[in-house]
Amino acid sequence: MTDTASTARQGALDALPMFLPAVPFALVLGIAIMGSGLLPLLGWSSSPIIYGGASQLTLLTLLGDGAAVAAAVTAALIVNARHLMYSAAMAPVFQQQPPWFRWVGPYFLVDQVFVLSMLRANEEPAAFRAYYLGVGVTFWLLWMIATASAMVVGPIVPREWQLGFAVPVLFTALLVIGVDRWPKAAAAGVAAAVTLLAADLPHRSGLLLGAVAGIVAGILIEKARG
Amino acid sequence: MSALLAIVLSGIGTYFSRAVFILALANRRIPRPFRLAMEYVGPSVMAALVATMLVGPQGQIAAGPAELSALVVAALLAWKTRNHLLTLGGGMAVFWVVRALGAL
Structure with a gap:
């Protein structure tokens, strides 16, 4: 049992540096939420409900722009279509896991969790599960905190800075890097x-x-x- | 209320996209044309999103020299450094500088 705990702790530690690239995302998302005209709590609820930076950013930006629900949701989903590839790649590993984990695990399957846990794909099922949850839950908590903090920090920034322009800049970065x-x-x-x-x-x-x-x-x- | 609906639908869809193969299709192979199509989803959607953000509510182009130069510099930075944080910082810096120059 202590073995499992230390594996989970290792996962949590590995997640910390991997969160750095998500910080600008959280910041821009916080600004987008505050600029979308939605109630702040409603906008933030996309963090636990959707839990995917690019999808959240796309959805909230488009909704704030007055896009139709169907168009905004479709765009938000195709932005994160790469998750299908993660799911396919992870499927053999999850075959050895108990049913509850096959249902719960995918919720945490963001880019960094995929990258880190794939490195442990050949470990014992229990060790893999502990590591995956260590990374996944840590990353999830950081995302909840970071997006909420960004909503507080965002509006303090003077309006003339037009921080909303950070959204297309960030998408340009994603585009070129991909x-x-x-x-x-x-x-x-x-x-x-x-x-x-x-x-x-x-x-x-x-x-x-x-x-x-x-x-x-x-x-x-x-x-x-x- | 329609915003909540949009968030919940996106949440269900996102969960489904992460879970579908793990839950249901563990031993199936993904057809090649589908895999190929998915490779092009990322760049196409990102480019379409950036283009959408450069267009005003009435369909007019709403990007001046500050926006365009910032995006060009951001693209170069992303290409050279592959670093989100650096790209974001550099792109915004160019945006602010060119805008300030234009206001002089």
Whole structure:
């Protein structure tokens, strides 16, 4: 039992440095929540309910912009479609876990938890579970605290700084860091161009049109190259 | 109330996207075309989101020299450093400096 506890503690310790990249996210999200016009507690409830920075940011920014619920939710979900890949990669590891953990575990499956716990995929099921929960619960707690703190800090910043512009800057960072070969850059270019051309469509639906156009363009380019 | 609905729906969808293979399809292989499509979801959605944020409520382009130069610098920083924090800081710094210059 002490073994399990120390494994969980190791997970918690490993989670701490991994949280650093999430800090700017939390800050921008806090500002976006306060700028969205939603009740602060309602906006913050997205942290425990959705628990995914990019999805939360997308949803709250679009809702604040007056987007339709269906468009905002669809956009928020496709932003985090990579979770499907995590789920698929984790499935064999979770096969050896008890049912309760197969239900509870996925809730904590964010990028950093995936990266850290995959390194322990070959350990004993009980040790893996302890480590996963150590990382997952620590990361979750930090996210709850960080997003709440950012909502307090955000509004203190003078309005003229226009901190809301940090949202597109951060998404640009995510975009560029995610591009590891040129068809992805082409897909991004097509997506941006189509979104701008479709900017007149109601409820920001040009966003979805642009995203789909980019995905199709990327696949076609990859196919053409063989 | 519609905001709460949107948050709850997104929460259910997000949980489902993390749980689906773990709960149900553990031994199935993901079809290749689907895997390929998912690779392009990230860049396409991010680019579309950034483009959306540069457009005003009436569909007009709402980005000036400060916004555009900040995003170009952010893209370069992200490409060179692969660091979110540095990219955010650098992009915002350029945004503020160019805007201050424009206001002179």
